[in-house]
Amino acid sequence: MFWGELVPKVVLGLRISRTPHRLGFEGNEAASARHPEAARAGRSLRERKPEKRMEVGMQPQLPYAPALKDMAEAAPTFRSGEDVGLSEEVAQALLETKPLKRLAGIGFLGAIDYALRRGSGRDPHRRRHNRREHSIGVARLAEVYALHAGMGGRERRTLVCAALLHDVGHGPLSHTLEPVFKERFGMDHHRMTRAVIEGTTRFGPEIRDVLERCGVGCEEVLALIDGEDIGDHSFLFSAPINIDTLEGISRCRAFLGLGRGPAFGAAVRRWATSGRPPRNDFDDFWLLKDSVYGLAINAPLGRRLDAVAQSYMATCPERFGPDDFLKTGRGFRKAHPDLFRYLEIVPVCGDDLQSRLPRSWLDVDVTVSDRKFFVDDRVDLVDNDDIFARYRQTRDCRSVKLGQLVEGQGYGQ
Numbered sequence: 204m205f206w207g208e209l210v211p212k213v214v215l216g217l218r219i220s221r222t223p224h225r226l227g228f229e230g231n232e233a234a235s236a237r238h239p240e241a242a243r244a245g246r247s248l249r250e251r252k253p254e255k256r257m258e259v260g261m262q263p264q265l266p267y268a269p270a271l272k273d274m275a276e277a278a279p280t281f282r283s284g285e286d287v288g289l290s291e292e293v294a295q296a297l298l299e300t301k302p303l304k305r306l307a308g309i310g311f312l313g314a315i316d317y318a319l320r321r322g323s324g325r326d327p328h329r330r331r332h333n334r335r336e337h338s339i340g341v342a343r344l345a346e347v348y349a350l351h352a353g354m355g356g357r358e359r360r361t362l363v364c365a366a367l368l369h370d371v372g373h374g375p376l377s378h379t380l381e382p383v384f385k386e387r388f389g390m391d392h393h394r395m396t397r398a399v400i401e402g403t404t405r406f407g408p409e410i411r412d413v414l415e416r417c418g419v420g421c422e423e424v425l426a427l428i429d430g431e432d433i434g435d436h437s438f439l440f441s442a443p444i445n446i447d448t449l450e451g452i453s454r455c456r457a458f459l460g461l462g463r464g465p466a467f468g469a470a471v472r473r474w475a476t477s478g479r480p481p482r483n484d485f486d487d488f489w490l491l492k493d494s495v496y497g498l499a500i501n502a503p504l505g506r507r508l509d510a511v512a513q514s515y516m517a518t519c520p521e522r523f524g525p526d527d528f529l530k531t532g533r534g535f536r537k538a539h540p541d542l543f544r545y546l547e548i549v550p551v552c553g554d555d556l557q558s559r560l561p562r563s564w565l566d567v568d569v570t571v572s573d574r575k576f577f578v579d580d581r582v583d584l585v586d587n588d589d590i591f592a593r594y595r596q597t598r599d600c601r602s603v604k605l606g607q608l609v610e611g612q613g614y615g616q
């Protein structure tokens with residue numbers, strides 16, 4: 204059956220061409236037969252040396268590179284297999300729950316994690332980062348802050364639990380497919396995180412039960428995560444520079460392979476002890492964030508991968524259901540092997556990519572956003588409210604066709 208006969212012209216905010224294109228749904232072999240380009244790409248990828256993939260995928264843009272290389276290295280980001288290093292008993296109990304274990308199977312960035320994974324060495328850029336590692340990293344920053352700020356036991360536990368749980372509702376491929384899941388099923392990781400914590404998903408009330416047993420308020424945790432907390436430390440989640448983004452951006456830097464990522468533990472310690480944001484650390488961090496967006500998230504490769512994945516999902520909606528959102532990356536890959544074959548094509552095809560994708564996809568509209576981060580020097584950093592005014596960003600969202608991205612247009616740089 205032609206997929207063009209199945210989907211409306213406008214699906215999920217993505218405008219779809221009706222140009223017919225066959226898709227195979229019968230499993231790996233049959234799908235390979237129907238998608239020879241995807242199958243060929245899979246073979247050629249396996250034949251390549253892993254290092255080559257990063258060289259093809261990552262071409263640092265020189266204006267950004269110095270900011271990444273000049274930054275002093277500090278403690279590396281947390282990786283699986285290391286001592287978790289959290290002292291709160293409730294944290295250990297949460298890490299044993301199914302939803303937190305599931306996060307080990309969710310890539311940290313999205314499609315780019317799969318396309319650029321290279322080898323299994325210990326170096327941060329040689330292994331795929333996952334959401335569980337990130338969540339533990341954020342919880343460690345939360346605990347450092349809480350201990351050095353002299354927080355009481357209940358407040359400290361609430362903060363650490365919120366940090367551990369803040370991404371528990373992330374779906375497969377993280378941010379890559381979330382726009383389509385949101386359009387089609389009204390799902391995003393914010394809503395799913397609340398549902399998982401409240402116990403209304405297939406995982407049941409496991410997390411809520413742990414929180415209650417350990418004397419931590421479920422609603423207090425959710426308020427911190429959702430930015431609705433009005434307490435003295437809500438800025439730790441809601442400010443432009445917060446413990447989540449401090450950990451996540453330094454993890455991205457490690458992923459790029461330009462030295463170990465600074466984990467900002469020392470900066471957070473100074474922040475807690477003095478009660479005043481550490482200006483030099485935060486200025487460096489904001490510059491780092493701008494660089495990471497330029498090098499990875501807004502870069503051509505990252506955008507092409509996201510757009511290809513979104514085009515795939517948008518053009519065969521009957522293959523996807525709400526249950527997909529709570530799958531692990533492995534389960535999702537098993538359910539949608541063709542999608543991952545196309546993702547494997549993207550980093551290795553270069554200028555040939557246009558001829559390797561279904562022609563009709565090139566007319567699919569995808570939304571891209573350019574984000575730039577800059578420091579407003581007119582605002583001094585005296586207290587935590589100043590973080591909102593000093594660390595600024597611009598965001599330009601627009602719609603482009605996948606074909607434009609493939610041809611190197613529509614990047615806004």
Ligand SMILES: [Fe+2]
Nearest residue numbers: 369370447451
């Ligand atoms: Fe996060």
